[in-house]
Amino acid sequence: MNLLKIWRQAWRIDEMRLLFLALLVSVTAVTSVNFFTDRTERSMTQQATKLLGADLIVRSSRPLSEDYLSQAKQLGLQQAEIISFRSVVSVGDSLQLSDVKAVSDTFPLRGNVETSSLLDGRSEVDSLSNLKSGQVWAAPTLFSSLEIPPNTEVRIGRSLFNLNKVLVKSPNQGANVFQFSPEVLMPLADLPATGLLTPGSRARFSYLFSGTDAQVKNMTDWLKPQLKTGERLETLDDGLPSVGTALQRAQRFLNTAALLSVILAGAAIALTSYSFSRHETHSVAVLKTMGASRRRILVRYLSQLLLTSTAAAILGAILGYFIQNGIAYMLRDVIGTDLPAPSLVPLITGLLTAWIMVFSFSSPQLLQLVNTAPVQIFQNQPQPRSNRWKLLLLTIMSGIFALMWMQTQDLKLSAFLFLGTLGAILVFWAVSTLLLSQLKKLSRNRKYSARALSSAGNRLVLLVVVFGIGLFSLLLLTALRGDLLDRWQNSIPDDAPNNFLINIQPDEVSKLRAYLNENKIDPDLYPMIRGRLVAMNDKPVVIDDFESPRARRLLQREFNLSSVEAFPEANILLEGEWFKPEDNQGFSVEEGVMERFSLVLGDTMTFDIGGVQFTQTITSVRRVNWDNLTPNFFVLGAPGSMENLPQTWITSIYAPPENRSLVPDLIKQHPSVSAINISAIMTQIKDLIGKAAFAVQAIFAFTLIAGIVVLFAALQSQKAERRKELAILKTIGASRKQLRQSILTEFVVVGAVSGFLAGLFAVLASNIAAYALFDLEPSINLMLILIGTVAGAVLVGIAGYLNLRPLLNVAPAVLFQEHAE
Template sequence: MKHLLLHWQQRWRMPELRLLLLALMVSVTVVTTVGFFTSRVENAMQAQARQLLGGDLVLSSARPLDQTYLQRAQQLGLATAETITFPSMVSGGDKLQLSQLKVVSRTYPLQGELKTAVVPGAAEQVVSGQLPASGEIWAEARLFAELGVQPGAQVQLGKSTFTLARVLTQEPDRSSNLFQLAPVVLMNLEDLPATGLLTPASRASFNQLFAGEGNAVKQLKTALTPLLKPTERIRTLDEDLSSVQQTLQRSGRFLGLATLLSVVLAGAAVVLTSTSLMRRELPGVAVLKAMGMSRRQVLQDQAFSLLLTALLAAVIGIGLGLLLQFVLAAWLSQFVGKDLPAPSLLPALNGLLTAVVLLLGFALPQLLRLVDTSPMQILQGALQRPRQSVWVMLASLLLAVFGLLWLQASDLKLAAMLLAGLLVGIGLFWALARLALRLMQTLGRKWQSRWLPSLGRSRRAVLLVVVFATGLFSLLLLTTVRTDLLDRWQEALPADAPDHFLINIQPTEVNALEQFFAERKIKTRLYPMVRGRLVAVNGQPLDPDKFENPRAQRLAEREFNLSSFAELPVSNALLQGQWFERGVTGFSIEKGIGETLGFGMGDQLTFDIAGQRLTDTVSSVREVRWDSMQPNFFVIAAPGSLGEMPSTFITSIHLGEQKLLVTELIRQFPSVTAIDVGAIVGQVRSLVGQVSMAVQGIFVFTLIAGVVVLVAALQSQKAERRREIAILKSLGAGRAELQRRIWGEFLLLGGLAGLLAGLLALTAGNLFGYYLFDLDLKLNLLPLLIGGVAGSVLVGVTGYWNLRGLLDVPPMSLLKA
């Protein structure tokens, strides 16, 4: 063991081993940084989603829930709460108003907070541990406006009289029915029986909320799932994605892509350095074997050295990863508004695994060849690398690359696709590089250049171009995709993105409201909205139970917001069919809902809108940018086709600093409900900023990985170069001439590699953007230019820097080493 450690220390003097460590460290750092960071963000997202849900897990049913579920949860040590919601009339003063009654048990809410205000419009306060007392109810401001009463008024609910004590401004699980029309009334469960409101015929929703330790929640879910009756379902966190979550998910995908490229680049560096390392170790191993070293000893020595290197790289990389994710998380905590949950340890394991896979796949086969070195070679002068089947090498490489891709993408199909893409890319680079170098030969001969033809002929040049091009390609791809992505995000959320939704606008108020906005120079557009349930597709009744996907089940059960208008909103893009111009009729559907519920162009849909049926065919499919903060609709009917259906209007406006306008608006239009989404918009916008910084951080790693590959490639050819320079020097080449040659070669090869990389990055960037990030195709020639120039400069400088030491050494000593 002591010897092995000593040998490792002695090997550390070789630049190749240090380069190997660097390559491994870069990949471990990037994998763990991104891993830790995304795991924390995911945990935060889940915590946030739990708040929206009101618990860690919610069981909902149209019938009273079985008490056995409750007992089961209590056995597992989970906290429980119960809510029952159903519509009910409230009478106060001399008016009647439909309300959404929400009856809650004493332990409600399990997650998140209730907020109330003393009078409508007053500042809201968090009420923790409090619920309406017996004989009291809390209600949304709208109820006060509709009934024309103030807090403290007596109202009638069923057989009971209640004091309308406070204004309810927020309850955690409200967002799941954001567009519900009736104002929410919160009541204590103990008061419910006396009202006599809840009868078997009531259209009530019974919810059991559970919260507690993660494993217990999982156990409960597993235990409950097979017991559920058709009317019961479990609501989980990931059913609906908010804008913030969508943004985070997209950025997660981008970070994943950046990580992958860094790891693949580092892999290339590992292959190159371990090849040079092997070449460097070959004579030594042959000598040692002649002295009596056994194969087992060679293997032990090499394997120990590699594993120690991997371990060291992993430890440093994981440490750096932990440190860097703290920086990233510090940026992010501003937007989450509290400290992010602690990261899981899985990314550390992932980082270690990455280092080991990189070594096993890329370096070990090279070094195992050393074990087979024949000691006889040392007497034969020319040292040859032990032969090993090309197929074994290739298989091991491919397996390792595939393993890494799989580790990163966690998706077998995606990993296979990426591997195929990588192979096609490298093959393409190889073919193009050979073609370009051959052209260089021909041109060189034509121009009677001294060194151009020999450069074009050398196999080394092909390898360098392919390696440089692959590295530059990754960098360019990241740059273009990143720029596109950020532009697109910025476009999606301009500074004047709407911050308030106005709903429940009555048709009679439309003109007056439009005038209200016009006077205040607020640009807006009012959309009619009706609520309807999809009841049949192509004449076949829609059965929610036949869907396996819970999201599809829910969509099939619930009412949609339908609209009808003539102009396609900017946040929508037409994918198929024609928009309602030139007399086109029918429905325009959102792509996702069609895919989830299994209908598309030409299918006939029937909606039930307040008892009336509306049937028409799908005449177009749209893609909707849900994060645009505009009113968006799953289904839009041709203008005029909603006819006399009972509708209200909806719009979104940007108020910015003029928030007080809301109060004025509500005073003039009391039935209108204003929802402040400014907070969400602010969140998304600041998140985009933070994420772009995070992305830039990861980008730096890819750059480092790229440079490591360059240096590794140069290092692998250094012995050859050394000899070449010695020969040229002995033939009388001066320093200036050698400098010219080196600069010329690297600038030219770098430029060529950059151009090829730019070309491929342009193509791939468009494909990635189109398929992964929903961006439009566009021809941007900038990558070609950037690639050419950046390639020349980067490769020129790195190449010269790597070889400059050889220029000052006398030719004899070059030959000696």
């Protein structure tokens, strides 16, 4: 049989058209979402790489092996180099310890440097090729602490430089805000003349690489096994924790949104396949009477399904592409016009989605169909066939899981969503079955409309499950979008700290606090004690005992310890008890450190602090919100337990933009204090979150459309059965009013029950998601349940009534005729 013929014959089957429509909707949903997330994800990644200044960085304590550089060259990667060290910048008698970066003129590979020729002037995008030999650019704080204007001659090491521009923004500055002094950029070629780079000097060598995704991946794969002690690979994921987690969250939101549309469409496909296999029973029996073997029949239906699904997938992918373009166009002000071109991956995903859906959702029914006994041809009604439900459940479940995994490429998220969906289906099924039996009891001796409800049988259960899952997806997305997104965005409030003040000497604390109080700022000041972890449970620490790179990295550098009386605001106490004011013993440790070093409550940790061994027992475990832009510590000591240890103090403050002199004046009064302005990085993070929010909203709108189509598809699949039922009822004298009432009662009840259950589950699931996936605090939103119940009753009531209303006006004889056909 040729393709056209198969297509033409398949297209004439009602259920095949419905299947096509359901597949089209789901593939369009999946591909438009995937095309869009593919592009926005890459756009966000690009955005974030701009903060890093590159796609990939190797940091080292000594110059890098030439092999690395030649490998990068061979792979076609672009390169830039930074040698950074701390040095004093001086003008006359004024000194300022600064973070000097000698950079190659190819820096930055991603993102921009912004400079200004005036202290308060407008900043403009600049290029390092404008930084001539003998010139340096520096962060505004250097100017204020040295009290100099631009174009002043400064000394760095043995050389004199013209400090000619204010460095307003530069990538690669957010890596470790605690170690920042004013940033100074100088040409790499001028470095030898300063005499600062001697064999013993503590310089850090950073090699930046950028290229295509494949090039970067090749380089990363090549580099990983080569790295020696003291060399470290930094990518977007671990380079900038705040941006990294923000990006991860954004991607999870988008994927979750996309997945829900898949689940939604799955309900439609399952329903359609169900009614398809039921209605085709007689056709299979006829073919068997003619002598067709099971194999022949299987091939016949498989080819129809394959063709239908492939056609739906191709058309859906094309539609998805255009819809995605439309979304990108509508959001051009927010996400910019320079989105990368979509890749072909979503197209393949679309095709796979259609095939997985159609075959996992219909193959058991197809097998059952093929095994129809030919003698069924003599029976008027197809026999109910339920013996295959276990197989059906298994293939549908594996299909859903495969789709989830394909969509999220995240096993944990898939497993979570899968179990959630499974639980929801089971509960929907159990509750609606229970409800049905109650209604049957109630409706005895009641008026007609209620009796009709109870006689609706399994159809009612099926509708509650399908509508329930559909509404659940929509409500969950509403919760995720509104509730979670708001909370997440609020996690960085407008008045979040934008300056870190570090290197505050203990004797300056009270004066500095007084100055800030005068300016209506009440800062949380923390002592900061630097110590190396040398022993755990009195057993000396050996780096080689640890495999995890993060654990090794923690051991190679010094910990920042602190002690506070009040429990830090943005932390969550997981285990143990927080210090009492009178306590002077104990450590409160961050959960990640506990896990990495396999520590438990009651273990001891020993730090070497300036040659003094400081040992304490772990008395509590905390979860730390690293994104909240206040000083956070892995290890906190009891209040007062660290008073005698060498320390400096740290705080973060919000300096309002209108109070420009606040920080410079503070630096003048406290010359040893360093201020780090993090507004730039914060703006970038907020920008990223804003974009993610828009993307999720756009996708939400699409899932809503998919949900409505699925609702109609579900109704449509039961239409034949209802048509016959209405004909019988009309024949025996039911009035149109009675029929209308019974239809409305059935759908309103179905809608309300599904909506109620959907709301309940959405609240539960969104909270589990908030806690487990997005690290946000749970909160119960009862409105969601109310909205679900009302929206379900109204939506399903209206949709169901509209769907069946035309049948109310048809003469009963016609209904029978149509059914016989």
